[in-house]
Amino acid sequence: MHSIVFGVQPVNMVSMETESPKSIFRFRGGHPALDLTATLTGRLKAVQRELLVTPADLAQWLAQAGLAEAGAVVSQRDLAVAHSLREAIYMLASAAIAGKALPDASVDMLNAIAACPQAVPEIGYDGRIRLVGNAGALLARLAGDAALLLGGPERARLRQCDGASCAILFVDRSRRGDRRWCSMRGCGNKAKVDAFRGKKKADAPTG
Ligand SMILES: [Zn+2]
Secondary structure: OOOOEOOOOOEOOOOOOOOOOOOOOOOOOOOHHHHHHOOEEOOOOOOOEEOOOOHHHHHHHHHHOOOOOOOOOOOHHHHHHHHHHHHHHHHHHHHHHHOOOOOHHHHHHHHHHHOOOOOEEEEOOOOOEEEEOOHHHHHHHHHHHHHHHHHOHHHHHEEEOOOOOOOOEEEOOOOOOOOOOOOHHHHHHHHHHHHHHHHHHHHOOOO
């Protein structure tokens, strides 16, 4: 049984440190709305890869994101909504990071999905919270929480990874607000290695 904490201040239960290397999904955003945007990879590359190809993929993502029990029923329509929601969130977060005006079409899309009946949190006798609702209601809830993130105080803490070709979005909750990488073990480490190689090259005698 997965405990779920998901409300005004959602907590992503799958942290960077516990991310399963076997999973194709990345949960480095610190917020499920940002993690959803990472289900289309290679955004800054010539070739992108769609990780939510079938309704079953979305069911798996919802479970790994801690939003649903494993094996949630997901329809083709839910999948289409997830794609629309994901791209709206990506456009809005990118605009917020760049300090640009939020694109109207993405605002309208996010609000339209959030206006659908939302899953509600329910506390169990064991003190655990779980979201009650079908896949459509979970996506509506996610849209609502995305709106709270994009319009709330953490908007100023939205970042895109500094990795050369990494488009992953995250909330920077570091004390100094200077987190640069989606993952220290991934992009952060690669940048360190690249910088070291560059330095060695620069130090090498020329001619
Ligand atoms: Zn990265």
